[in-house]
Amino acid sequence: MSEHADLYPEVRAFGDLKMESFDSYYARWPPALASIPKPVVQDWIYRHWRCFSTRWMDLEPHRWTFELVEFANAENLAIDHVGNWIAELDAEGIEFVNDFPRARGRVGRYMLAHGTFPLPIIVAESAGHIVLPGSRGEHMKSPLQLIEGHTRLACLRGMIHAQTQVLQSRHSVWRVTIPQDLARLV
DSSP, X not given: OOTTTTTSOOXXXXXXXXXXXXXXXXXTOXXXXXXXXXXXXXXXXXXXXXXXXXXXXXXXXXXXXXXXEEEEHHHHHTOBOSTTHHHHHHHHHHHHHTTOGGGGSHHXXXXXXXXXXXXXXXXXXXXXXXXOTTSSSOBOOSSEEEEEOHHHHHHHXXXXXXXXXXXXXXXXXXEEEOOGGGGGGO
16 A cells, blocks of 8 residues: 555545546545646546556655646657557557557547547656556656646657658646656665
8 A cells, every 4th residue: 555545535436437537536636636627637646546556656656746838749759668668559550540449449530530639648757767667667758748648648649650641749748757866666
């Protein structure tokens, strides 16, 4: 169990038909976690509770700096990931732009119609001092490591490579900075 489990409220009945609403969850969100923007709480912590609580909580996201910025297409292509994730995302991206079943899912439909993310992805900047949770000991990539938004980044990479007509030139991204002293958790 995480040493921060009592700081971050658990999503009640996560993954169940009776899962609590985001409004109910956020009403229990403590002031000690106010540094995490509400959209990040909703789109990452609440929606991905199981993964967040087992992998990310101990990296103390409440101590990270969150900045909503816009990345140009070239900057989005520079986002990296450990292992062969980028090759896998590129393979998924081909499926999005070539009308495979992925293109007909919620994310594909939105992005192929609007040319950008429905919600900003989360990217760590200069976080090579941190071991990526769940990676078997690999350090995060620098200068940019994808934290959350794998499907969205896959679709965007496919759109960029295929030069789709609806592709926008800039996309909203949560850029995070993870404090150097958190490397002690490695």
